[in-house]
Amino acid sequence: MYIIIGANGFLGSYVLKTLVSNTDRRILATYHGKKESLFEGRVEWAKLDVTNEEDINNLAELAGDISDCSIFYFSACHNLDLVKREPEFARNINITALKKFLDTFKDAKNLYFSSTDCVYGENTEDIPCFKESDITSPVSEYGRQKLEAEALVTSYGFNVVRLPFMIGPSILQNKKHFYDNIVEKTVQGEDFTLADGLWRSALDYESVADILFKLTNKENVPQILNLCGDNSLSKYDVGVLIAEKHNLPMKHIIKTPEAEIMKLFYEVRTSSTAMDNSLLKAVLGVDEIKINI
Numbered sequence: 001m002y003i004i005i006g007a008n009g010f011l012g013s014y015v016l017k018t019l020v021s022n023t024d025r026r027i028l029a030t031y032h033g034k035k036e037s038l039f040e041g042r043v044e045w046a047k048l049d050v051t052n053e054e055d056i057n058n059l060a061e062l063a064g065d066i067s068d069c070s071i072f073y074f075s076a077c078h079n080l081d082l083v084k085r086e087p088e089f090a091r092n093i094n095i096t097a098l099k100k101f102l103d104t105f106k107d108a109k110n111l112y113f114s115s116t117d118c119v120y121g122e123n124t125e126d127i128p129c130f131k132e133s134d135i136t137s138p139v140s141e142y143g144r145q146k147l148e149a150e151a152l153v154t155s156y157g158f159n160v161v162r163l164p165f166m167i168g169p170s171i172l173q174n175k176k177h178f179y180d181n182i183v184e185k186t187v188q189g190e191d192f193t194l195a196d197g198l199w200r201s202a203l204d205y206e207s208v209a210d211i212l213f214k215l216t217n218k219e220n221v222p223q224i225l226n227l228c229g230d231n232s233l234s235k236y237d238v239g240v241l242i243a244e245k246h247n248l249p250m251k252h253i254i255k256t257p258e259a260e261i262m263k264l265f266y267e268v269r270t271s272s273t274a275m276d277n278s279l280l281k282a283v284l285g286v287d288e289i290k291i292n293i
């Protein structure tokens, strides 16, 4: 069976959609805040607050044979500014709860954990694209917590994917994505300001979900893998792609100096964190991984 922890999130919902179209195996999806009823009937929904031990034990009971479980673990406190402001609150979700979960599900068939490019830090002239073997030097508390979480996950023999900035229209009933806001505002004739910077190897949710599904069906996947697109894109570049896709008036996509946007954040952000995806391409046997807006 498949279990998705955090299926009421953006990535979780896309993975759910991929699983429903590609497998007949049982699917157990967990929600935290508002319940998403996506694919009700085909998918079993269970409430899970990862910080609640009783919820974790109930989930294990519902799952039954743990050795038959392929798990995607996406739940996290991942708003960089919130993690900076409330590090202990975030740590309880990102580390303490994760450890309890891993203890309970240690015999799972496999588990994929969503980490982040934030574990690397800033690109340099010598390292314009981070490889998995490069030194990790996170500049944010979020990056440091994810790095600690990675160490836990790999110590149990499970897999980590380092994800870039992800984008795509929300398929959730209860939550809009930044993508939807860009489309809605510009259609209404409002300007949308996007940083001429914050370079990331961005990828769309659908492609990430598709790749994750393929990885769970492969043997001997490296324990740490960059899962990202081929090109490093600024936030403005991503906005332009969305505008092109929806034939939106380009004049409303406003390029703003990166330094202006940086002032709006409480936590430090890197200007550029591009990742190298050659290892992933070798595992998948593909030549390119392009963002599909």
Ligand SMILES: NC(=O)c1ccc[n+]([C@@H]2O[C@H](COP(=O)([O-])OP(=O)(O)OC[C@H]3O[C@@H](n4cnc5c(N)ncnc54)[C@H](OP(=O)(O)O)[C@@H]3O)[C@@H](O)[C@H]2O)c1
Residues within 6 Å of the ligand: 006, 007, 008, 009, 010, 011, 012, 031, 032, 033, 034, 048, 049, 050, 051, 073, 074, 075, 076, 077, 078, 093, 114, 115, 116, 117, 163, 164, 165, 166, 167
């Ligand atoms: N978005 C990105 O660009 C990006 C980039 C790199 C890595 N990632 C990682 O990818 C994963 C998924 O992110 P996403 O984009 O899908 O964002 P998201 O929609 O905010 O997903 C996060 C999920 O975590 C759940 N969650 C938070 N606290 C929880 C708790 N105490 N117990 C159980 N679940 C809890 C949230 O549920 P509620 O909403 O109900 O609280 C939500 O479903 C995260 O691990 C994130 O660190 C994201």
